[in-house]
Amino acid sequence: MTRNVAVAPDTRPEMYKMMCNAVKRSGATLTGVEDAEGLIWADPARPELFPEIVETATFLEWIQLPYAGIEPFANNLDPKWRWTCGKGVYAPAVAETVLALALSLSKNLHGYARATEWSGPIGRYLHGSNVTILGGGGITVELLPLLAPFDCVTTVIRKKAENLPGATFTYTPEKLEEVLETTDLLILALALTEETRGIIDKKALGLMPSHSHIVNVARGGHIVTDDLIEALKEGKIAGAALDVTDPEPLPAGNPLWSDPRCLITPHIGNTPEMGLKLLDPFIEENVRRFINNEELLAPVDVELGY
């Protein structure tokens, strides 16, 4: 037994080709959308093509999106289909970026990179720090083992009241304010929803110690940008490394670009080179599960929107 699976759109040739090959390797029959029971969406940059493309679908049951976050598709999340996304797929890449950004702040590498002459020693240990991670998803699961040798106290704040293996503490969001007060390093790795938008605002920043650092690899909208600009300028926190910004791309001239306490990276947690390499075996596996009626990886909860 097999299933019909389509790949669309074909606007991004390298990705399209790789996804088609993954579908074939899985044992599915690669078809057009009109015959497809499953659809692999193959261009993260073109969600606006979706309505037109699925219009021709009659047998469609399942849609696989290539994103970790699915905001670009929020308006299309029809519960008549099963949706899966790329959450967790890119997590190993993003977890490396989190540690890179955290260590960069700890050792003032962003400051030294900008220097043109020898200067005094700045730097502190990551070892033994109080690390608070917002979000208990794939990035956090991949990050905790990378942090393990640093003997940090890791506090994960997640919606689900269930301990995350490898974390020192797991709490639900009610504890956030209390935990921020003793946080040395705050890592944002949660989904963007109406509840979490702007979760790091003037009040939250005001609770954090003045030596604390923030790393954001989730979505720019989790942080109120103007509040962060002010907190950095006034020294309410010691540094921020942002792989995502609000707005994104961050416009040239935004004060964060020139803030000595801030490092901006242009959403490199998952570069195309790294991303395709990770997505390829994942698509093959999820199509294989679809054929065999097994539980699909990375399901989207259409109600919750992630």
Added chain:
Amino acid sequence: MTRNVAVAPDTRPEMYKMMCNAVKRSGATLTGVEDAEGLIWADPARPELFPEIVETATFLEWIQLPYAGIEPFANNLDPKWRWTCGKGVYAPAVAETVLALALSLSKNLHGYARATEWSGPIGRYLHGSNVTILGGGGITVELLPLLAPFDCVTTVIRKKAENLPGATFTYTPEKLEEVLETTDLLILALALTEETRGIIDKKALGLMPSHSHIVNVARGGHIVTDDLIEALKEGKIAGAALDVTDPEPLPAGNPLWSDPRCLITPHIGNTPEMGLKLLDPFIEENVRRFINNEELLAPVDVELGY
């Protein structure tokens, strides 16, 4: 039974006071140099004071230096005394700096730190890389556990033909050239001796893949600076992060400051803040061992010079 131990010079008050307290906590009697059997050297920046200070010593058996590398004392290494140094003491701090620098190169953080506007994605995995580490001492011992979650192939090149626990391979220096050819990341964490000075020269750099990175936290003299400048300019290697330089401090205007592939940090592997915190319990322990005739930590081989 106790022993007489002196702390000198007193030119660096914070360090002097902390070392005196460590001696007292160990159970030794704190005396002047004239009565001392052991001497704790308490100012890394003033080796020139040494001959004058030990002139008054009559009972001296043991000298504890505060350095990891002992070059500043090379001319004073009289074998009539036992010498110990700070090797291994600062290793946890330096190992963190190594990983910070390696990840910074992997994720182009030095490039992004210098950017003033959004740019394209550059970045690759450290995960699974071929990491070659020159030196099998304390830094390497502390670094291997930090690298372990990245599933790298770690090749340690050391003088001693003895496997280093945690390394995938351990070789003696004859293998260096062969290993360089498949090295993604080269880490210098060895002692500076006449044999290792300039070990990374034009020839060695020419053997490395064009995508490879170098991190140097050992001594600037391990790398022939002009050869590195050329290799970076010509793209023979992809990047270098140097916490030590030759000359050091690296003069303003040296081409490495402005090379987009290079990150210079001003010998921050061990900042004073981190260093004293690590040295304090170490001195206490070594004085305790001296009193009890136990094997001293971090002995210096006067013949080998490290």
